[in-house]
Structures are given as structure tokens and as C-alpha cells.
Amino acid sequence: xxxxxxxxxxxxxxxxxxxxxxxxxxxxxxxxxxxxxxxxxxxxxxxxxxxxxxxxxxxxxxxxxxxxxxxxxxxxxxxxxxxxxxxxxxxxxxxxxxxxxxxxxxxxxxxxxxxxxxxxxxxxxxxxxxxxxxxxxxxxxxxxxxxxxxxxxxxxxxxxxxxxxxxxxxxxxxxxxxxxxxxxxxxxxxxxxxxxxxxxxxxxxxxxxxxxxxxxxxxxxxxxxxxxxxxxxxx
Amino acid sequence: xxxxxxxxxxxxxxxxxxxxxxxxxxxxxxxxxxxxxxxxxxxxxxxxxxxxxxxxxxxxxxxxxxxxxxxxxxxxxxxxxxxxxxxxxxxxxxxxxxxxxxxxxxxxxxxxxxxxxxxxxxxxxxxxxxxxxxxxxxxxxxxxxxxxxxxxxxxxxxxxxxxxxxxxxxxxxxxxxxxxxxxxxxxxxxxxxxxxxxxxxxxxxxxxxxxxxxxxxxxxxxxxxxxxxxxxxxxxxxxxxxxxxxxxxxxxxxxxxxxxxxxxxxxxxxxxxxxxxxxxxxxxxxxxxxxxxxxxxxxxxxxxxxxxxxxxxxxxxxxxxxxxxxxxxxxxxxxxxxxxxxxxxxxxxxxxxxxxxxxxxxxxxxxxxxxxxxxxxxxxxxxxxxxxxxxxxxxxxxxxxxxxxxxxxxxxxxxxxxxxxxxxxxxxxxxxxxxxxxxxxxxxxxxxxxxxxxxxxxxxxxxxxxxxxxxxxxxxxxxxxxxxxxxxxxxxxxxxxxxxxxxxxxxxxxxxxxxxxxxxxxxxxxxxxxxxxxxxxxxxxxx
Numbered sequence: 001x002x003x004x005x006x007x008x009x010x011x012x013x014x015x016x017x018x019x020x021x022x023x024x025x026x027x028x029x030x031x032x033x034x035x036x037x038x039x040x041x042x043x044x045x046x047x048x049x050x051x052x053x054x055x056x057x058x059x060x061x062x063x064x065x066x067x068x069x070x071x072x073x074x075x076x077x078x079x080x081x082x083x084x085x086x087x088x089x090x091x092x093x094x095x096x097x098x099x100x101x102x103x104x105x106x107x108x109x110x111x112x113x114x115x116x117x118x119x120x121x122x123x124x125x126x127x128x129x130x131x132x133x134x135x136x137x138x139x140x141x142x143x144x145x146x147x148x149x150x151x152x153x154x155x156x157x158x159x160x161x162x163x164x165x166x167x168x169x170x171x172x173x174x175x176x177x178x179x180x181x182x183x184x185x186x187x188x189x190x191x192x193x194x195x196x197x198x199x200x201x202x203x204x205x206x207x208x209x210x211x212x213x214x215x216x217x218x219x220x221x222x223x224x225x226x227x228x229x230x231x232x233x234x235x
Numbered sequence: 236x237x238x239x240x241x242x243x244x245x246x247x248x249x250x251x252x253x254x255x256x257x258x259x260x261x262x263x264x265x266x267x268x269x270x271x272x273x274x275x276x277x278x279x280x281x282x283x284x285x286x287x288x289x290x291x292x293x294x295x296x297x298x299x300x301x302x303x304x305x306x307x308x309x310x311x312x313x314x315x316x317x318x319x320x321x322x323x324x325x326x327x328x329x330x331x332x333x334x335x336x337x338x339x340x341x342x343x344x345x346x347x348x349x350x351x352x353x354x355x356x357x358x359x360x361x362x363x364x365x366x367x368x369x370x371x372x373x374x375x376x377x378x379x380x381x382x383x384x385x386x387x388x389x390x391x392x393x394x395x396x397x398x399x400x401x402x403x404x405x406x407x408x409x410x411x412x413x414x415x416x417x418x419x420x421x422x423x424x425x426x427x428x429x430x431x432x433x434x435x436x437x438x439x440x441x442x443x444x445x446x447x448x449x450x451x452x453x454x455x456x457x458x459x460x461x462x463x464x465x466x467x468x469x470x471x472x473x474x475x476x477x478x479x480x481x482x483x484x485x486x487x488x489x490x491x492x493x494x495x496x497x498x499x500x501x502x503x504x505x506x507x508x509x510x511x512x513x514x515x516x517x518x519x520x521x522x523x524x525x526x527x528x529x530x531x532x533x534x535x536x537x538x539x540x541x542x543x544x545x546x547x548x549x550x551x552x553x554x555x556x557x558x559x560x561x562x563x564x565x566x567x568x569x570x571x572x573x574x575x576x577x578x579x580x581x582x583x584x585x586x587x588x589x590x591x592x593x594x595x596x597x598x599x600x601x602x603x604x605x606x607x608x609x610x611x612x613x614x615x616x617x618x619x620x621x622x623x624x625x626x627x628x629x630x631x632x633x634x635x636x637x638x639x640x641x642x643x644x645x646x647x648x649x650x651x652x653x654x655x656x657x658x659x660x661x662x663x664x665x666x667x668x669x670x671x672x673x674x675x676x677x678x679x680x681x682x683x684x685x686x687x688x689x690x691x692x693x694x695x696x697x698x699x700x701x702x703x704x705x706x707x708x709x710x711x712x713x714x715x716x717x718x719x720x721x722x723x724x725x726x727x728x729x730x731x732x733x734x735x736x737x738x739x740x741x742x743x744x745x746x747x748x749x750x751x752x753x754x755x756x757x758x759x760x761x762x763x764x765x766x767x768x769x770x771x772x773x774x775x776x777x778x
Contacts, residue, residue, distance in 0.1 A: 048622045052773075074624040084615035086539065088546040093539075100535035101623045109529060129546070145619075 001026045001153050001184035002047065007056030008208075009042055016042040017053075018208040026152075029175065029185045031199035032210075033192060033230060039208040040188035041081065044157050047186065048078045060153055074102065077151035081158040083138035087131035091122055091141050094130060095148055102149035109148075116144035121170065135162030143171065147178075154178065156187040160194060172198060196226040204233045236341040240332075241348065263708035267360075270711050275364035282372045296369075297471060303365060304390065304463035307358055311391060315398020316405070318354035322346045323399070323502075324406055324509065333510065343502035347495070351395040357702060362387065369474060379473045382484075386466045389487040393462050396494025403501040406509045462490065536625075536633035540609070547697075561597070561645070565652050581732070587659050587667055588725055594650050594671065595717030598642065598678055603710045606638030606682030608700040610771070611691045617774070627768045631683055635764070639679040646671045666724075674720060677756035678713045684763020685709045688770045716759050723748040723755075 002024040009017040017039045024030040032040050045051045047058055049065045049072065058065045063072035086094060095116060099109035117123040120140040125133070133141065139162050146154060159175070160168050175198055179185055189195050195202055196219060204212045212233055222229050285299060286292040323329075323346045332342045366383045369375070458464060469483035530538035610631075613620065620630055650671050654664050689705040700706060727748045730741050 050618065050621050070624045070626060073622060076622070078618075078622045080618055082615070084618065086543060086616050086619075088543040089539065093542065096529065097535055097539045098619070098623070100530045100532060100538070101620075101625050103532045103624075106529040 034205035077146035278368035311394035319402035399498035680760030684767035687767025
């Protein structure tokens with residue numbers, strides 16, 4: 001579903017991402033972990049089309065994100081690590097706006113908006129301006145907006161930022177449910193225990209290169225689990 | 236401590252200045268220098284004319300100097316209040332400072348510095364041509380330039396002190412976001428009251444030289460209680476080389492210190508409590524009659540922008556100010572003694588042209604505020620657009636329409652009313668309205684495009700986008716397009732009136748002028764929109 005074919009990206013002659021090749025299958029939850037500044041966010045920004053790779057090719061489904069960005073973005077959902085939203089819209093208006101730019105018909109958009117507001121527990125604040133939302137509420141709204149068009153692939157940068165334990169539990173359930181329904185999930189995180197619990201495979205990235213990819217089974221066979229492996233590979 | 240708190244700003248400035256940045260901004264800098272030169276030449280010519288008037292020349296010259304500072308006094312105080320509210324109470328770095336072991340006194344001093352710089356930089360950068368014109372006209376020595384600069388800085392510090400003190404008091408009475416609007420409302424009312432008061436004070440007939448001189452002299456700007464008077468009294472003797480009196484310089488200095496101290500006392504007294512009162516709380520918004528409306532894929536951006544605009548009080552309060560200024564504009568045209576001037580040939584046509592030039596100035600200023608800033612208005616939420624299946628061409632068109640529709644409606648009403656006030660009907664009216672539509676298309680395209688080429692997504696206050704170097708450059712380019720278009724139109728009119736469209740030379744000149752009008756406006760619209768679309772597609776680093 002998501003194919004990264006030898007992609008590289010530099011900023012001022014510094015490699016942020018270097019020759020990454022990866023394939024994430026349909027319905028798979030793929031986690032990417034690594035130290036700060038390793039290239040996780042840059043990789044996700046390249047997949048979303050926010051950045052253009054200097055070399056290589058990125059396919060979302062059958063669409064190249066550089067050559068057919070509109071078609072590729074239409075089947076992609078993205079949750080960034082920083083929740084900048086339209087502060088002067090209400091949660092409901094924001095979801096309706098997102099539905100409209102994804103071309104969802106009115107009747108469906110309204111029912112999906114209600115469904116998302118309920119699912120993420122923000123129905124009671126649907127008519128409040130986003131500017132008054134806490135970090136956790138913003139994160140819930142971000143997820144709702146990333147899922148309202150029913151994407152085939154979901155990219156998440158630090159998924160549990162600002163969420164309370166109820167929110168974390170709820171979100172883990174939603175991610176597993178999406179995966180079981182065939183949605184491909186690519187997540188970047190520092191929460192190793194969550195990556196270990198959720199991901200079918202985990203990639204280790206350092207200095208812009210993916211240095212190792214391990215399956216859930218391989219990770220569970222290592223002493224200390226993902227954390228032990230992280231320290232071993234990272235060290 | 237203030238030096239320490241200022242260090243991040245200085246380091247940010249140092250880190251953001253590079254050869255690349257300077258080269259990128261070079262066109263804007265050159266446009267600014269060009270404007271300075273033009274402003275200097277204009278001021279010098281007016282001053283030479285005024286000084287040449289027999290007997291009254293020197294008195295008028297001094298009067299114009301004091302009137303300049305008198306106008307600046309009101310402008311800078313109002314600007315300081317609005318800026319102080321933004322920097323003291325709405326800045327994003329406030330929570331950081333409050334969570335660190337930093338004294339309120341030091342935060343207050345830092346914000347005083349910020350408010351002073353940001354409220355007065357525009358006046359500081361526009362005034363030098365006026366001072367230089369005076370200096371050269373009078374053949375003043377180097378001491379004059381140092382003195383006038385020093386007096387202007389002290390004058391700006393006085394207005395900053397008054398503005399900051401008022402901002403603290405007003406925020407004590409109202410929450411910051413409401414204060415800004417209450418204030419803008421008060422500002423507009425004061426401005427209108429002052430205007431009509433002045434209008435009532437001056438003799439109505441300004442069509443004769445005597446009437447004109449009487450009108451200028453009747454402006455009550457010379458109260459010894461006003462800082463503008465102190466500046467005039469301090470500078471005038473040095474300008475005219477008739478000595479130097481330190482008295483008014485000391486008055487300026489002591490008042491600057493007094494008002495800064497007063498603003499610090501007000502800050503120490505109210506700041507901490509005021510900050511606690513303005514913390515955001517849940518605000519439920521009624522869905523209203525449009526609650527059930529669902530925008531289509533092409534209208535979604537427009538729908539979102541309109542909703543945001545009407546909820547952002549900082550935005551619509553500026554509409555009130557523009558409305559008030561336009562009211563004054565129309566009122567002024569109504570006051571023009573067209574009948575007294577009816578003896579001159581083509582006076583109506585000339586007045587219509589002058590009206591179009593002035594409307595063009597209004598169009599440039601309004602577009603800088605609302606159209607040039609429209610792409611930046613997305614702020615850091617621009618990632619939403621970039622990751623959605625939205626074609627940047629459609630996005631830019633939505634931004635274009637968001638600005639073009641209201642600005643065109645406003646300009647059409649403005650020109651229609653002013654033409655009616657001057658009794659300009661028929662062909663002149665149709666030609667004016669047609670010109671306005673053409674200019675609105677090109678200036679809106681230019682504003683949307685340039686705004687996309689130089690977006691400022693990380694802004695402290697949306698007004699800072701239009702007041703940036705890019706915003707000022709846009710305004711000057713837009714006004715140049717207005718002038719170029721109107722010059723060709725005037726040329727067509729001149730050739731047609733003089734020769735008629737009979738001989739070949741006249742036909743060629745008219746044809747070439749029409750082509751030039753179309754070309755200038757098409758290029759102004761198309762090129763920036765095209766480059767803007769490409770630049771937005773490349774935007775990645777800001778998100």
C-alpha cells in the first residue's frame with residue numbers, strides 16, 4: 001500500500017533522509033522509531049507530499065505522491081505532531097470543512113461528522129471554538145479529521161501526544177480496528193511500549209537511514225523487547 | 236535582565252539575516268528607496284511652493300511641520316495602545332516568561348521595548364524624507380538632523396508610554412480581545428469627532444489663496460500642552476539657524492521618562508492580574524441560519540475564510556476603520572467646490588481622474604490588508620491544505636475571490652458615490668466604473684499572488700503581514716499599476732479630445748495605449764498568481 005523506493009532528501013547539503021526503501025502492506029501497522037532528529041518526521045512529510053524527495057519514488061496505493069498528488073492525498077490521512085488547526089472554527093465546522101475539501105457528498109458528510117465526533121468523545125464540545133480546546137481535545141479532533149474521508153492509509157506522527165489514559169486506550173483500539181479493516185498505518189513514535197504493542201513491524205531509523213526492520217515476533221524474542229533492541233541498535 | 240531577555244530576539248535576527256535573505260528582499264528594499272526618493276521630492280516641492288508664498292510662507296512652513304507632528308501624535312498613541320495590547324497580553328511567549336524566574340518588571344520592560352519598536356517603526360521609516368526635505372530647503376547644518384531625530388525618538392517614547400499605560404488600564408476594565416475592539420471603536424469615534432470639529436473650525440471656502448491660508452492657520456495644533464508643539468519649538472530655531480534652546484528638549488526628555496515610568500507603574504500594578512483574567516475559556520458558538528449549509532468542494536475554502544473573518548474581531552474591527560475613512564473620503568469629495576472651479580476647461584474630467592488616483596490609493600491599502608494577507612491568514616494550519624487533495628490553483632482562486640468580491644464592491648460604491656457627488660455622469664461614470672473593475676482584478680491577482688510568493692504563516696498578529704516589507708512593496712507596486720493604467724487612460728482622453736480619433740497617428744496612439752492597459756493589468760494578475768501557485772506547492776519547511 002505504501003512503497004518508498006530509495007528515497008533521499010537533503011537540506012543545505014545535509015542528508016535528512018538517505019536511500020530509504022520500504023514496503024508497508026495493506027492493513028499493516030508499521031512503526032518507525034529512532035532518536036531525535038533521526039529523520040522520522042521528514043520521512044512522514046515526504047510520504048504526505050509536504051516535502052518532495054530529491055531522489056526516489058513514493059507510491060500510495062497505485063499513485064505516485066509527486067506525479068499524482070491529488071489522487072494520492074485523497075486516499076491518505078495524516079495526523080501531524082503539532083496540532084495547528086483553524087482556531088476560529090468550531091469542531092463541527094472544521095470536520096464539515098474537511099469533508100467538503102475531500103468532496104464527500106453532503107448527506108454522508110453530516111452523518112460521518114456526527115459519527116467521528118461521537119467516536120472521539122468530542123460531541124459535547126462540537127460547537128465550541130477550537131481555540132479553547134486542550135491539547136488532548138485537539139489531538140482527538142485531528143484524528144477525527146484524518147479519518148472522516150475513510151482513508152486507505154493513515155500516517156501518524158506521535159499519535160498519543162497530550163492524550164489522557166482514556167484517550168490512549170481509545171486510540172489504540174481505533175488503530176487496531178482500522179488495521180483489521182484493511183487500513184494501512186504508518187506511525188512514528190518515541191513511545192516504544194506502544195509501538196511494541198501495536199505494530200506488526202518496526203523500522204529503526206538513525207541519521208536518515210533505516211538500519212533495521214523487525215517483526216513483532218522478532219522483537220518479542222529479544223531480551224528487553226523493543227526497548228532492549230532500540231538501545232542495542234541505537235548504541 | 237532586559238539585555239538577557241532581548242538576546243533571543245537579537246540572535247533570531249542575526250540568524251535570519253543572510254546574503255540569500257538580503258538578495259530575496261532586495262527588490263522590496265529598492266522599491267522602498269524609490270518611494271523615499273519620490274516622497275522626498277514631493278515634500279520638497281510642496282515646501283518650496285509654500286515657502287514661496289509672500290509674507291505667509293515661513294509661518295505656513297512652520298505650521299505644516301507642527302501639523303505633521305500633531306497628526307502623528309494621535310496616530311502613534313492609538314497605534315501604541317493596540318500594539319501594547321497585542322504584545323503585553325496576546326503574545327505567544329508570555330506563558331514561557333511567566334513560567335520562568337523572571338520579574339514582572341523585566342517582562343514589562345521587554346514588552347515596552349517591543350511595543351515601542353512595533354508601533355513606531357512605520358512612522359520612523361516614513362518620516363526621514365520629510366525631515367531631509369525641511370533640512371535641505373532651509374540649508375540646515377548637521378546639528379539639525381541629529382536634533383530632529385532625537386526629538387522624534389523622545390516624541391515616540393512619550394506616545395508609547397501613554398499608549399502602554401492606557402492599554403493596561405483598558406485591559407483592567409475589559410478582557411484583552413474585547414479591549415482591542417472597544418478601543419478601535421473609540422478610536423474611530425474620536426477620529427470622526429476630531430475630523431468634524433476641524434471641519435467646523437476651518438473656513439469653508441478653500442478655493443482662493445486667502446481662504447486656503449486661513450484654513451491651514453485655523454488648525455488648533457499649537458497648544459503648549461502638546462508634545463507636537465514641544466518638538467516644533469525645539470527644532471524650529473535650529474532649522475532657521477536662529478539659535479538653540481534646550482528648554483523644549485528637556486521638556487521632551489522629562490516627559491518621555493515620566494510616561495515610561497508611568498507605564499511601568501501601571502504594568503507592575505495591573506499586569507499580573509490582567510493576564511490571569513484573559514485565559515481562554517470554552518466559547519460556544521450558535522450555528523445560526525447558515526448552520527445547515529454545506530459548502531461544495533469549490534466553495535469550502537471561501538466558506539471557511541468568511542466564517543473565520545467574521546469571528547476574528549481583530550479583522551472586522553479594521554473594516555470599521557476603513558469604513559470611517561471612506562466616509563470621510565466621500566464627504567471630502569462632496570465638499571469640493573466644483574462650481575467655483577467650473578471656469579477651468581476639463582475640470583470635471585480632471586477631478587474624475589484625481590478621484591480614480593485616490594481610489595487607487597485606497598484600493599492598494601485595503602488590498603494590502605485583506606488580499607495580500609489572505610494566504611498568510613491560513614497560518615500554521617496550512618498543512619491541512621497541503622496534505623488535502625486540494626489543487627493549489629483552486630486554493631489561490633478561492634483566496635482571490637475572497638478578496639476580489641468585497642474589494643470590488645467597495646471600490647465600485649466608493650467611485651460611484653464620489654462621481655455622483657461631483658455630478659460626473661454618463662460616459663465618465665461608465666469609464667470610471669470599468670477602470671475600477673479592471674484595476675480590482677489586477678490588484679487582487681497581484682495581492683493574492685505576491686501573498687503566496689512571500690507568505691508569513693508564523694505571525695504574531697495578522698496586521699503585521701500587511702505591515703511587513705512585502706506588504707509595503709505590494710502596496711507600492713499596486714499603486715504603480717494604478718498610476719500606469721490611469722496615465723494611459725488620460726493619454727487616450729487627451730489624444731481623443733485634442734485630435735479626435737481621425738488621423739492615423741491618433742488611432743495608433745489610442746490603440747497602443749489600450750494594448751498597454753490590457754498588458755499591464757494582465758501581467759500584474761497572471762505572473763504573480765502563476766509564481767504564487769508554484770511557490771505554495773514547494774512550501775514544506777513552514778509546516
